[in-house]
Amino acid sequence: MASVPHVAVIGGGSTGAGIARDLSMRGLDVTLLEQGNLTHGTTGRMHGLLHSGGRYAVSDQKSARECIAENRVLRDIASHCVEMTGGLFVKRPEDSAAYFEEKLAGCEECGIPAEVLSDEEARAVEPHLAKDVDRAISVPDGAVDPFRLVVANAASAQEHGARIETHSTVTDLLVEDGEVAGVEVEHGSGPGKRVHGVEGGREEVRADYVVNATGAWAGRIGEMAGVDIEVRPSKGVMTVMNVRQVDTVINRCRPKGDADIIVPHETTCILGTTDEEVDDPEDYPEERWEVDMMIDTLSEVVPMLAEARTIRSFWGVRPLYEPPEVGSEDPTDITRDYFLLDHEERDGLAGMTSIVGGKFTTYRMMGEEISDHVCEQFGIDADCRTADVPLPGSEEFSVLRDYMDEFGLRSPIGRRSVERLGSRADEVLDTDGPNPTVCGCEGVTRAEVRDAIEQSGSDLNAVRIRTRASMGNCQGGFCCHRLASELLPEHDELTARRAWDELLEERWKGQRHALWGQQLSQAMLNYALHATTQNRDSDPADGEPVDFGAFDDGSAESGTGMAVGVATDGGNRGD
Amino acid sequence: MEFFDEAVPHYRGSHTDRNALVPTHGGTVKPTARYPASVSAGLASEDRDVLLVGFDSLVDFDAPHAAAHLEAAGVPFEVRAVTVRFPGDLRADAEVTRYAKPLDTDGETTVDGRSRPVRGALAERVAAELDGEGRVGFPAILGDDRPHRVRAALEDRLDADVFEVPMGPPSLPGMRLEDALFDALDEAGVSIETGNPVVDYDGDDRIEQVSVEKHGARIPNTADQYVLATGGLVGKGVESDRKRVSEPVFGCHVPHPDDRYDWFDTEAFGDHAFARFGVETDDSLRPLNGRGSAEFENLRAAGSVLGGYDFPAEKSGSGVSIATGYAAGRRAGEAV
Missing domain, CATH: 3.50.50.60 (FAD/NAD(P)-binding domain)
Incomplete structure (x- = not known):
């Protein structure tokens, strides 16, 4: 050795x-x-909840204690990844009063700061809570960017x-x-x-x-x-809303159940979730009833969700495990x-x-x-330092500096860039030349995109998770080609085109579960931008060589006969 | 098309059975029958060499990327690209109109501490990069009100043809087209009510009147014939919720699969049912109800509110709009 x-x-x-x-x-x-x-x-398929431990305070107090301890550590070492939104456990009239009391007592036993709010106090915190929510417990839940x-x-x-x-x-x-x-x-x-x-x-x-x-x-x-x-993989859906209907994590105060949490995350809210055991962590059905349940059940707590716009849904698999001798039937019973x-x-x-x-x-x-x-x-005696040393981006740093002026960025873009980058803001944003916004929905600038490309190569989905570019309302409709352009000149055109295609398909995948109302309109607009203006559905560089000479050259001579190559009629898709 | 040309004289294209190939901002070419004069020098179906000019603050058009993509498509000419700074002090996130306005007025801009007209300053930066190319392409920001003059001034100084590369919305070529069409309506004496939605109508087999909401009041408007040109899913002439797809003004029938998971294809550029959502019509463009007869005897539909065609795949959006707008208008006129 x-x-x-x-x-x-x-x-x-x-x-x-x-x-x-x-x-x-x-x-x-x-x-x-x-x-x-x-x-x-x-990890990339979770709702982004930084647990206070409140959710486990009745059923699994060991986990609850671990959560509150780590919640405090992460606020410290990962401040640029965490937003301390606070959380509420809200009780509707039909929810058990006894369980509410158990939850409160459980939080106290586990050292989770918890406070009871009256219906009026709860609505003062979150005005869109249902009128008949009768009580709530506030806990230090937060949102974290995984x-x-x-x-x-x-x-x-x-x-x-x-x-x-x-x-x-x-x-x-x-x-x-x-x-x-x-x-x-x-x-x-x-x-x-x-x-x-x-x-x-x-x-x-x-x-x-x-x-x-x-x-x-x-x-x-x-x-x-x-x-x-x-391992007993269990799937759960998460449905992403286009805005933050709430700014606090909202938990339904019930023993357990599907569709009982709303997490405000960056510009969105994420509704969750279901809990169904699956055989294969990569191949399982993503079903309509799951999305419908998120909206229908959670609108009992926040009624405006019933008519709100969702931008996509995604599924994750929990890596649940229990010693085989336990033999739980229902995945919700697995520890x-x-x-x-x-x-x-x-x-x-x-x-x-x-x-x-x-x-x-x-x-x-x-x-x-x-x-x-x-x-x-290996007989190595070395102390663990991960709870004490801040992560890159969360080192000592004052967000009070005026980054807007310093880097020529407009608010709120400057504010958001700096929030994302934390203490790396200086090294990333201090660039030569203009730093325009590449993704308007999420306020992501060229400097951030280039920094992400430097870290991750030509993979635009890796750029996306680092910067949030293409993750907003338009789901990449306006920025996918811009992101592809940023790959040049480090990478060549073909590399950029492949990465662009991959990003378009990835963005489409999640949107399919949100295709009604405004998001269906958005999808049609995106399709029109990408297929009509950009002609990416029959990109002349991808298909058979184009006989350019066969097309009208603008010299106003009339001619006959259709050329082959570039699809003028929808290509081989038929219609 | 003559009717269109009278209203919009600045469009070109011989409109033969062959399309022209117009380079667009992603670096592909789009087959197009009619195109604005501002793009005509850029056609990929002719063979003069091209210099593409991008601006370092305008992310919607990356000239080196577009040039490399065009080359990959095998265009029959050389394409070079340069990226320059737009003269003056535009902020990094400026809208396209912020580029167009100073070019319209040829306003003074400060370059290297001295003041000078912006067209000349721009031409000078580009001329330094030009290497004998016969045509020079810019992102579509070359003027809003006076695009012809802006191009002429640049062409004069560069001694090359100048063209625009169309981009996504907000699109200046689109805005110019809209202006020309509204001007034609004015000239024809059409009265226009905008900003107030139609919220109701009266009538069974025949529409008697429609109500427009104005300052909270419902104002009735009557006509002999009505044309529905409210757009498709994008323009909100077709709406949907989790259960159904509908036409919101007159409640016309919009055919669609029952399950919303049958509305789309799994591939981004697959065969999407939603792309065809819209009303079905009879031969005189009257929307049909679910039983195959006209919803109203005096209502016709035109443009994207029509169903049954996939305009992004077909690149047929403007063509269908022009043809059906003309036909619906004619039929309505004949019926009066």
């Missing part, structure tokens, strides 16, 4: 990125492997020497003499940042230890070495706690541990525990 152990961490979600940061800060040599973008799996948080963890790991590989799928575990000795990886586009059109390759990453932090995908990694990991599975103890396979279950809010604590466990294997 080398003097510094090399650890391969599989999974670029919050847990994997948290582990990579922790281990690299303790001086270990780390390689993080993620099959998609950072946050590609479950993308920004994971990117900051990965950046910190990188600063401490870690290697971060995205679009790199683990295809096999290397097992030698009954011990895991590394992983085999298929890179999407060559090691390093993802660039479209660059040939990938296979690599053997040898490691002294492997951590499987792939959440709902943990079973697949286990299978590669013949060990059983019984939200996390489990560390040392495969040496459990399966006689040395060199690998899996971490399963758990919640986004406690990702850092999970990272700490598994990092302790890894260090133990």
Whole structure:
């Protein structure tokens, strides 16, 4: 073994990125492997709630205590990812009064600051609450940007020497003499940042230890070495509204149930969720009833949601785990706690541990525990510092400076840029030349987009999660081509065109669940902009060579005969 | 088309069976039968070399990206691109009209500490980059009221033809077209009520009157014949909720699948049912009810409120609007 152990961490979600940061800060040599973008799996598909612990205060007090502890840590180390909105548990007349009291007592037992608000006080906080909401409990819930948080963890790991590989799928575990000795990886586009059109390759990453932090995908990694990991993936829908109908996290004060939370997130509100066990974390039905339920049930609490505009819906899979002997039938009964599975103890396979279950809010604590466990294997005695050292972007920083003037940005764009970038604002926004807004809905400037491209290569979805560009009302209708343009001159035109296509398809995917009313009008407008003005549905650079000479050259001579190549009639789609 | 040409004399295109290919801001070419004079020197279906000029603060048109994309499409000429600073002190997020207005008036702008007219200052920056190309393309910001003069002034100084590359909304070529059409209506003595929605109508087989809401009051308007030209999903002439699609003014039947998950295709550029949402009509453009007969004997429909065609895929939006607007108007006129 080398003097510094090399650890391969599989999974670029919050847990994997948290582990990579922790281990690299303790001086270990780390390689993080993620099959998609950072946050590609479950992390990028959550409602963005920073738990106060209130939701678990009755049913699972251990988790509740962990949540409030980590809630305080994240406010400190990740201030640029967190918005302390506060949260309410609201009670309607038909909701149990006894449960309301249990919730209040539970919060007190777990050390979660909680205060009862009368109906009038609750409506003073959130004017759009239903008129018959009769009481509420206020708790320190917040909103957290999972993308920004994971990117900051990965950046910190990188600063401490870690290697971060995205679009790199683990295809096999290397097992030698009954011990895991590394992983085999298929890179999407060559090691390093993802660039479209660059040939990938296979690599053997040898490691002294492997951590499987792939959440709902943990079973697949286990299978590669013949060990059983019984993760029970459970899907949940999240429906995104076009504005913030509420500025506080609204929880329905009921024991458990679907469609019971609204999280204000950046310019939007996210409604959640359902809880249904699925067989395959990548292939499960996304159903209409789930979207309808979000709107119909949550409008009992905030009536204006019934007529409000949604911009898209997305689904995530929870990586639920329970020891097989528990045998819960209903996924809502499965604990939200996390489990560390040392495969040496459990399966006689040395060199690998899996971490399963758990919640986004406690990702850092999970990272700490598994990092302790890894260090133990090597007899390393190094303190965990992830709770004390701020993440890149959240270092000591005053938001009171006048960034609008300093960087020539207009409010509110300047304010929003600085909120997103935190303490990185100086290095990112201080550019030569004008810094126009590329995404108008989310107020994202060229400097931020270029900074994200520098970090992530030609992948515009990676740029999107870093900056929020294309995530607003128009869902990329006005900015997809602008984002593609920013890829030049670092990347060539073909690379930009592929990345542009991919972004258009990704944006379309989630909007399909919001296609009625204003968002259907928006979709028609976007389709017209992209297909008519930009002719991207029959892009002459993509299809058969165009016989330009066969088209009218404007010399006013009449002619006959249709040319082939560029579709003038909708192409081969028929009509 | 003669009728259109009388109203809008600044459009070109021989309108043969062959379309012309107009380069647009994404760097593709759009097959087009009629196009504004301002884009005519840029047609990709002719073969003179092109210099594309972008402005570093205007994100909707990236000249190097568009040039590379056109080259990838195999255009039969060389395309070069330059990005320059627009003369004067425009802020980074300026609207397109902020570029157009000073060019219209050829107002004074400050360049390197001295004041000079903006057209000349712009031409000078571009001339320094020109390398014998016979035509120079700019994003479509070359004037709002006097685009012809702006182009002529630049052409004179550059000794090359100048053209515009159309962009998304707000589009100056679109605004100029709108102005020309409204001017033609004025000239024809048409009275226009804008800003007040039609909220109700009276009549069963025949529309007797429509009510317009004005300052909270309902003002009745009567006519012998009515034409519905309220637009499609984008213009809100066709509306929808989670359950159904409707035409909001007269409640005309809009055919659509029952399940909203059948309204779209899974691919972004797939075969979308929603793109065809709109009213069905008889041969004289009268909207049909669900049983195949005219909703009203004196109501006709024109433009995007019509269903059954996918204008983005067909690139047929303006063509259908011009043709059906003309036909609906003629038929209505004949019926009076």
